[in-house]
Amino acid sequence: MFSVRIHGRGGQGAVTAAEMLSVAAFDEGRHAQAFPTFGSERTGAPVVSFCRIDDRPIRLREPITQPDALIVQDPTLLHQVNLFAGLRPDGYLLVNTSRTLDELGLAELVSRLTPSHAVAVPATELAREHLGRPLPNAALLGGFAALTGQVSLESVADAIRARFAGAVGEGNVRAAEAAYAHVHEVRRTVDA
Amino acid sequence: MAHQEIKLYQTGTFVAGNRLLDPEQRSVQARMGRSNSLTSGHRACQGCGEALGARYVLDAAMRATDGKMVAVNSTGCLEVFSTPYPESSWQLPWLHSLFGNGPAVAAGVAAALKAKGRDDIRVVGQAGDGGTVDIGFGTLSGMFERNDDVLFVCYDNEGYMNTGVQRSGATPPAARTANTKPVGDEPGNVFGQGKFVPAIAMAHEIPYVATATVAELRDLEYKVEKAMTFRGARYIHVFVPCPLGWGAASSDTIRLSRLAKETGVFPVFEAEHGEVTEVSTIRRRVPVEEYLTLQKRYAHLFGPAGRPDIVARLQATADRNIARYGLLAPDEEPAGPGVAQDVAGEGAV
Amino acid sequence: MDKPFAITLDIGSSRANKTGAWRTERPVYTNRMPPCNDACPAGENIQAWLYEGEEGGAGYERAWRQIMVDNPFPAIMGRVCYHPCETACNRGNLDESVGINSVERFLGDEAIRQGWTVTVDVPPTGKRVLVIGAGPSGLSAAYHLARRGHDVTVKEAGPMAGGMMRFGIPKYRLPREVLDAEVRRILDLGVRLELDAKVSDLMALKDEYDAVFLAVGAQLGKRAYIPAGSAAKMLDAVSMLRDLETGEKPLLGRRVAVYGGGNTAMDAARTAKRLGASEAVVVYRRNKDKMPAHESEFMEATEEGILFKWLTTIKHVDEGRLVIEKMELDESGFPQPTGELEELEADSLVLALGQDTDLSLLDGVPGLVVEDGVVMVGRDMMTGCPGIFAGGDMVPFERSVTVAVGHGKRAAKNIDAYLSGAAPEPVVRPALASYDTLNTWYYSDAPRTRRPVLERARRESTFDEVVLGLDESNALYEARRCMSCGNCFSCDNCYGVCPDNAVIKLGRPGEKYLIDLDYCKGCGLCVSECPAGAIQMVPEEI
Amino acid sequence: MLEQIEGSQAVAKAVTLCRPEVIAAYPISPQTHIVESLSDRVRTGELAGCEYMMVESEFGAMSACIGASAAGARTYTATSSQGLLFMAEALFNASGLGLPIVMTVANRAIGAPINIWNDHSDSMAMRDSGWIQLFAESNQEAVDLHIQAYRLAEALSVPVMVCMDGFVLTHAFERVDLPEQAQVDAFLPGFVPQQALDPDDPVTIGAMVGPEAFAEVKYLMHAKQMSALDEIPVIARDFAETFGRDSGGLVRPYRTDDAETIVVSLGSVLGTIEDVVDKMRDEGRTVGVLGIGCFRPWPLDEVRAALAGARRVVVVEKAFAVGAGGIVGQNVRDALRGLPVEVYDVVAGLGGRPITRASLRQVFDQVLAGEVDPRRMHFLDLDVDLVQRELERSRRGGRPGPHAENMLRDIGTVASGAYE
Numbered sequence A: 001m002f003s004v005r006i007h008g009r010g011g012q013g014a015v016t017a018a019e020m021l022s023v024a025a026f027d028e029g030r031h032a033q034a035f036p037t038f039g040s041e042r043t044g045a046p047v048v049s050f051c052r053i054d055d056r057p058i059r060l061r062e063p064i065t066q067p068d069a070l071i072v073q074d075p076t077l078l079h080q081v082n083l084f085a086g087l088r089p090d091g092y093l094l095v096n097t098s099r100t101l102d103e104l105g106l107a108e109l110v111s112r113l114t115p116s117h118a119v120a121v122p123a124t125e126l127a128r129e130h131l132g133r134p135l136p137n138a139a140l141l142g143g144f145a146a147l148t149g150q151v152s153l154e155s156v157a158d159a160i161r162a163r164f165a166g167a168v169g170e171g172n173v174r175a176a177e178a179a180y181a182h183v184h185e186v187r188r189t190v191d192a
Numbered sequence B: 001m002a003h004q005e006i007k008l009y010q011t012g013t014f015v016a017g018n019r020l021l022d023p024e025q026r027s028v029q030a031r032m033g034r035s036n037s038l039t040s041g042h043r044a045c046q047g048c049g050e051a052l053g054a055r056y057v058l059d060a061a062m063r064a065t066d067g068k069m070v071a072v073n074s075t076g077c078l079e080v081f082s083t084p085y086p087e088s089s090w091q092l093p094w095l096h097s098l099f100g101n102g103p104a105v106a107a108g109v110a111a112a113l114k115a116k117g118r119d120d121i122r123v124v125g126q127a128g129d130g131g132t133v134d135i136g137f138g139t140l141s142g143m144f145e146r147n148d149d150v151l152f153v154c155y156d157n158e159g160y161m162n163t164g165v166q167r168s169g170a171t172p173p174a175a176r177t178a179n180t181k182p183v184g185d186e187p188g189n190v191f192g193q194g195k196f197v198p199a200i201a202m203a204h205e206i207p208y209v210a211t212a213t214v215a216e217l218r219d220l221e222y223k224v225e226k227a228m229t230f231r232g233a234r235y236i237h238v239f240v241p242c243p244l245g246w247g248a249a250s251s252d253t254i255r256l257s258r259l260a261k262e263t264g265v266f267p268v269f270e271a272e273h274g275e276v277t278e279v280s281t282i283r284r285r286v287p288v289e290e291y292l293t294l295q296k297r298y299a300h301l302f303g304p305a306g307r308p309d310i311v312a313r314l315q316a317t318a319d320r321n322i323a324r325y326g327l328l329a330p331d332e333e334p335a336g337p338g339v340a341q342d343v344a345g346e347g348a349v
Numbered sequence C: 001m002d003k004p005f006a007i008t009l010d011i012g013s014s015r016a017n018k019t020g021a022w023r024t025e026r027p028v029y030t031n032r033m034p035p036c037n038d039a040c041p042a043g044e045n046i047q048a049w050l051y052e053g054e055e056g057g058a059g060y061e062r063a064w065r066q067i068m069v070d071n072p073f074p075a076i077m078g079r080v081c082y083h084p085c086e087t088a089c090n091r092g093n094l095d096e097s098v099g100i101n102s103v104e105r106f107l108g109d110e111a112i113r114q115g116w117t118v119t120v121d122v123p124p125t126g127k128r129v130l131v132i133g134a135g136p137s138g139l140s141a142a143y144h145l146a147r148r149g150h151d152v153t154v155k156e157a158g159p160m161a162g163g164m165m166r167f168g169i170p171k172y173r174l175p176r177e178v179l180d181a182e183v184r185r186i187l188d189l190g191v192r193l194e195l196d197a198k199v200s201d202l203m204a205l206k207d208e209y210d211a212v213f214l215a216v217g218a219q220l221g222k223r224a225y226i227p228a229g230s231a232a233k234m235l236d237a238v239s240m241l242r243d244l245e246t247g248e249k250p251l252l253g254r255r256v257a258v259y260g261g262g263n264t265a266m267d268a269a270r271t272a273k274r275l276g277a278s279e280a281v282v283v284y285r286r287n288k289d290k291m292p293a294h295e296s297e298f299m300e301a302t303e304e305g306i307l308f309k310w311l312t313t314i315k316h317v318d319e320g321r322l323v324i325e326k327m328e329l330d331e332s333g334f335p336q337p338t339g340e341l342e343e344l345e346a347d348s349l350v351l352a353l354g355q356d357t358d359l360s361l362l363d364g365v366p367g368l369v370v371e372d373g374v375v376m377v378g379r380d381m382m383t384g385c386p387g388i389f390a391g392g393d394m395v396p397f398e399r400s401v402t403v404a405v406g407h408g409k410r411a412a413k414n415i416d417a418y419l420s421g422a423a424p425e426p427v428v429r430p431a432l433a434s435y436d437t438l439n440t441w442y443y444s445d446a447p448r449t450r451r452p453v454l455e456r457a458r459r460e461s462t463f464d465e466v467v468l469g470l471d472e473s474n475a476l477y478e479a480r481r482c483m484s485c486g487n488c489f490s491c492d493n494c495y496g497v498c499p500d501n502a503v504i505k506l507g508r509p510g511e512k513y514l515i516d517l518d519y520c521k522g523c524g525l526c527v528s529e530c531p532a533g534a535i536q537m538v539p540e541e542i
Numbered sequence D: 001m002l003e004q005i006e007g008s009q010a011v012a013k014a015v016t017l018c019r020p021e022v023i024a025a026y027p028i029s030p031q032t033h034i035v036e037s038l039s040d041r042v043r044t045g046e047l048a049g050c051e052y053m054m055v056e057s058e059f060g061a062m063s064a065c066i067g068a069s070a071a072g073a074r075t076y077t078a079t080s081s082q083g084l085l086f087m088a089e090a091l092f093n094a095s096g097l098g099l100p101i102v103m104t105v106a107n108r109a110i111g112a113p114i115n116i117w118n119d120h121s122d123s124m125a126m127r128d129s130g131w132i133q134l135f136a137e138s139n140q141e142a143v144d145l146h147i148q149a150y151r152l153a154e155a156l157s158v159p160v161m162v163c164m165d166g167f168v169l170t171h172a173f174e175r176v177d178l179p180e181q182a183q184v185d186a187f188l189p190g191f192v193p194q195q196a197l198d199p200d201d202p203v204t205i206g207a208m209v210g211p212e213a214f215a216e217v218k219y220l221m222h223a224k225q226m227s228a229l230d231e232i233p234v235i236a237r238d239f240a241e242t243f244g245r246d247s248g249g250l251v252r253p254y255r256t257d258d259a260e261t262i263v264v265s266l267g268s269v270l271g272t273i274e275d276v277v278d279k280m281r282d283e284g285r286t287v288g289v290l291g292i293g294c295f296r297p298w299p300l301d302e303v304r305a306a307l308a309g310a311r312r313v314v315v316v317e318k319a320f321a322v323g324a325g326g327i328v329g330q331n332v333r334d335a336l337r338g339l340p341v342e343v344y345d346v347v348a349g350l351g352g353r354p355i356t357r358a359s360l361r362q363v364f365d366q367v368l369a370g371e372v373d374p375r376r377m378h379f380l381d382l383d384v385d386l387v388q389r390e391l392e393r394s395r396r397g398g399r400p401g402p403h404a405e406n407m408l409r410d411i412g413t414v415a416s417g418a419y420e
Helices: A014-027 A075-079 A107-112 A123-130 A137-148 A153-163 A166-191 B049-064 B077-082 B102-115 B129-134 B137-146 B197-203 B217-227 B250-263 B288-292 B296-301 B308-325 B337-342 C035-039 C046-053 C058-070 C074-080 C084-088 C100-114 C136-147 C176-187 C202-206 C237-245 C263-274 C295-303 C401-420 C456-461 C472-479 C493-497 D007-017 D032-044 D058-070 D081-086 D088-096 D121-125 D139-156 D181-187 D214-243 D269-282 D300-307 D327-335 D357-368 D384-396 D402-414
Strands: A002-009 A031-036 A046-054 A069-072 A092-096 A118-121 B069-073 B094-096 B122-128 B150-156 B208-213 B234-239 B269-272 B275-279 C008-010 C025-029 C128-132 C151-155 C192-194 C211-214 C234-236 C255-259 C279-283 C307-309 C312-318 C321-329 C335-345 C348-351 C388-390 C503-505 C513-515 C535-539 D002-006 D022-025 D051-054 D075-079 D102-107 D132-135 D160-165 D173-177 D203-205 D251-254 D261-265 D287-292 D294-296 D312-317 D342-347 D377-379
Touching: A002 A014, A002 A075, A002 A137, A014 A031, A014 A046, A014 A137, A014 A153, A014 D002, A014 D173, A069 A075, A069 A137, A092 A137, A118 A137, A118 A166, A123 A137, A123 A166, A137 A153, A137 A166, A153 A166, B049 B069, B049 B077, B049 B122, B049 B150, B049 B217, B049 B234, B049 B250, B069 B077, B069 B102, B077 B122, B094 D058, B102 B122, B102 B137, B102 B150, B102 D022, B102 D051, B102 D058, B122 B129, B129 B137, B129 B150, B137 B150, B137 B197, B137 D058, B197 B208, B197 B234, B197 B269, B208 B217, B208 B250, B217 B234, B234 B250, B250 B288, B288 B308, B296 B308, C025 C513, C035 C046, C035 C084, C046 C058, C046 C100, C046 C472, C058 C074, C058 C100, C074 C100, C074 C176, C074 C401, C084 C100, C100 C176, C100 C472, C128 C136, C128 C202, C136 C151, C136 C176, C136 C211, C136 C401, C202 C211, C211 C401, C234 C237, C237 C263, C237 C348, C255 C263, C263 C279, C263 C295, C263 C348, C263 C456, C279 C312, C312 C335, C388 C401, C493 C503, D002 D007, D007 D032, D007 D102, D007 D139, D007 D173, D022 D032, D022 D058, D032 D051, D032 D075, D051 D058, D058 D075, D058 D081, D058 D088, D075 D081, D081 D088, D081 D121, D088 D214, D102 D121, D102 D139, D132 D139, D139 D160, D139 D173, D139 D181, D139 D214, D181 D214, D214 D294, D251 D269, D251 D300, D261 D269, D261 D300, D261 D327, D261 D357, D269 D287, D269 D357, D287 D300, D300 D327, D312 D327, D312 D357, D327 D342
Parallel strands: A002 A069, A069 A092, A092 A118, B069 B094, B069 B122, B094 D203, B122 B150, B150 B234, B208 B234, C128 C151, C128 C211, C151 C192, C211 C388, C234 C348, C255 C279, C255 C348, C279 C307, D022 D051, D022 D075, D075 D102, D102 D160, D132 D160, D261 D287, D261 D312, D312 D342, D342 D377
Antiparallel strands: A002 A046, A031 A046, A031 D173, B208 B269, B269 B275, C008 D203, C025 C535, C312 C321, C321 C335, C503 C513, D002 D173, D132 D294, D251 D287
């Protein structure tokens, strides 16, 4: 089982991202379970969502306390919430920022992770570029695909299109593709 | 009168029947074939205004719908006296659910009929004043706001009579009830702000709102029949004296209804889409004392220890109704032969 | 339908619960005496005929036949009756009395127009009855006796039938063709009328008949003693009216004074106007309020320009002038002379001071008692002499056509009983349907209809009928103003207002309603909401 | 058809497939996604011939359903928490009148304090309302139970509540096999009401019944609901035949054969418990799980049969009777009357607190170790320090006594280290 935890703020699409991720996994014939931390979905409030991906039916309903991957949609959460609780040493970290992880003060954390598993991606920037709106969640899924290989970029694109019709869907897909390319490039550089 | 009065001399439109009228022009209650929606053997008190009102309303509605009708009844006297197992006094499809939900249940019935393509079957909801203006008010307002295809009828006897005559939101000021005893500076019920649901119904701008009394049968039937010509939410508030709760003679039920209207205590009118369209003007205006003194619930206002000041306040309330609704007709020329000739065609000549 | 136990019930099953057991009083349909009927001297069932007339159409004939049960002169009554029924009418307390008289006239005229007749529906009794006098009382008696199968002979002293209807009432109030038509209808029943057949000795004739009804009226004008000059022209009103009827036109001069305050005085004054007098003045010793003339006669006279000298007596009559004395009323309302004299110009003086009866034919009738110039009768209209009955103006009672007609009817009923040897039908007079027994809310606002009247110019110069009839729609309207006091008129209110459906509407002609005592709880709503007061509560016996 | 879909959407789809004729609902978290979706489906015509009533309250919603059902329409509503309680009066009325209304309860805690998260306090508060209560373990089962619920409700003329955990299921995206319309139509024929408001055959529904017959009416109601215990397995079997998967039924044993310890629970937490049990089985512990699919009527015989061989039964439930104890636990004890089985009440997941494998494992281990007093309720993951402080404070405030002492002793003895 592969578990993902997504941190964002209300309105940024953290829940949608988890759901689309589960759809992408489902498209690939896998079992997936996406669910939010529940409750007051007020704009701006910290939001956490979860996604489990497995080859077997998933019965487990507890929140993900030890994620295999962590997606941070909003770096301003870094110092407000204990984002990294339970992140395994071989886990993945994808942070939406136009800066570097070092610049965000995450050098110490990153140093405890596998080098190619911690990546920053300017998802908001890419979304603004390709979608025209600063909604980073689809782009982050593209980055996630490149970072973890749990789902393919095509499945992510299909899931995005299933959720957003027309131009919005295509814009999101382009953002996802751009993020995918960005992460892919970063990892290639790191691995190299 | 809110409707076209038939000036047929002798009794015109006031009595139930009038053999001089074409049968089609007589009241539903005058017909041998009336449906008697609420039939004999019910356990209402002698002279029950609510029993009378319910039959008037439902028979008229049954006629208007050619018997294609369903009634929904909130908890209250009417429900209790009509359906103690194993005997029912109803002669139409009838459902009782709860005290506070009559309008919602009726709306549900209407929705079901619509879904089934049977909106030829019409729905009448009915409740006493407690079930309408108090506990059922939320569901009533919801029904109005959604404009559900229901005629809701409130039989207002101004108190919780079923439970032993307690005060309701429709109990008038100064009236004695089991929990507004005539003691203290303001004996009887307090002078509150009032809760005149017909006006609240009008504020919902529903297609049709009317008030009526059991004293003016033809007017009541006219309003029920008119209400059935509309689709959507309709509301009729019927004034029904309660001999038990009001401390009145059982034979005075209709007289009291008449006096309530003639004093201005109870304004009788019609409204469409939130606007008053017709008022029943006062025919023989009388002071409120004539109405009050027939009822023991006001006995503490009269006699040596009486409260003329409170009677004056009640008169002022009636006067306010008269002014607000324009209940005094401009002096009309009495009907003479000229009028008779005008309407000669309506007579059984 | 698979009905769940107890939660779901069969409709109408409560009829198994007989709530009539709750009752301590029960409503009972009743018939009270309508004040109009109560007041009618002719004993008409006015409420009943108005009820029929209200329906219009075929109802008119039924209404007329209902009148004819009691009174053979609807068209005459509708003109000359002073309608005490209207005075008594409860509707007068509400707005104005029902115009009963005008409806009656409409029905009477309609009967003449349509040629409606009545028949004798019983086999001949073989009894012979003599009626003396063909005035309203005699003709009424003859009519009722004939309809009861008796063989009736009317002996009339005068040349024409009608009595005071012809010789006392001017034709502008009662056109003669109307009178003739209604008299003719009576004769058509087989009544034998002998004119110019004055009976001067009753005892000589009595044995030829099984019973006799005396109805000779009061034909003799009273003459007060008034000092008069030799050229003074004085005559009595009865003679004047009679002469006019028989074709003699009295010469009255330009200015005519009429002495008296009764209806005859009004008729005399109005007739004088029509005969060419430029001025007719009624001299009466009391004031208007005390005047016995009927209000309608007074009004019509006033409209025609008749002048009135109230509180005045005539002291002396001379050619062209009267000496009159002013009077004043004392505390008891009686006029007292003041000694204040004045003159009044008058070419003639007509005395209208009342009439006396010529009782000479009664000489020798055993047991018959005469007091104050009139014949004493019992409630059965029989004189002190068995088999001899009397009525009309010759018995002590108010003198009017209607009273006379009533006497005729009552006498006929009692003569019938006398002849058959049976006790007369008991007279049951139910309680009066007084105004407070009604629920007048239910009567729609409908002031009475006024009969059209002949314009003044024509009234002053001709004997055309002054008061005209109602047309049909007005008559119908007026009939429908009747409140049917004390008697059910099928308004369905009791059926409508019963909260327990305990009034059964029978819905068949003549059958109205029944109280369903299985369910009647005795609330009394039907009683209080009966417009006509035709239901009453009576205690249940326990 | 397999879909990765949110639980609420899946349920809305299932309800749509059942062709309800009247839906009356009032929004309340976490039921909202269900009724929003149904509103869409009615508006788009996907759910044709259905009146969607936007009522003014849950009381109005249930009342409208009562009217609609009495008029012979297949009706549906959904609610949660306070909404269910606001319906309370009408719930009893619907069952008393024998109206086959189907309702989804997206289970949520009841205030005060106000709390929007999941537990079973709402459904449990209404357990005696005369409604059949079915609990879904997953969204697949939620879908299947709705279809079965209509069959059941209409077969018996009894209202049915399908309970699914709020947020945990309603807001979870997971794989669901959504049936085809034709399959549902075959399984669920059109609604033929036992009684209806019909001008051609008028009846009086909802009479007043006095002491002379009330007990009999209630007995018959009880008998009718008990007959659901026979009907539910039949419907589940039919369902399996039509749709090719097991769903529903009264109870669902999981690895209970030879189990000395059986965990009884209901709703979505069963999966988590099964994971824990699998792990314990791997370690050689003879542990099993009994899922309660139908809580009302209470399948006493089936529960007894399933648990009779165990030595210990641990009931994990998301509600409790304040001042008394476990609710399901009491029913389990009733089923085991006379058998030598200890029953442990574990109250967990109140107000949305996560029920983790670790916590469950810990309490199961404690039960197996004999460290839990079966006479007392155990609260999973209770902040013992906090309540201890508060209890001490109130004791100082002048309310000492043996029961208060017992509470302190309870948490002192059994709850140590319950919360990491």
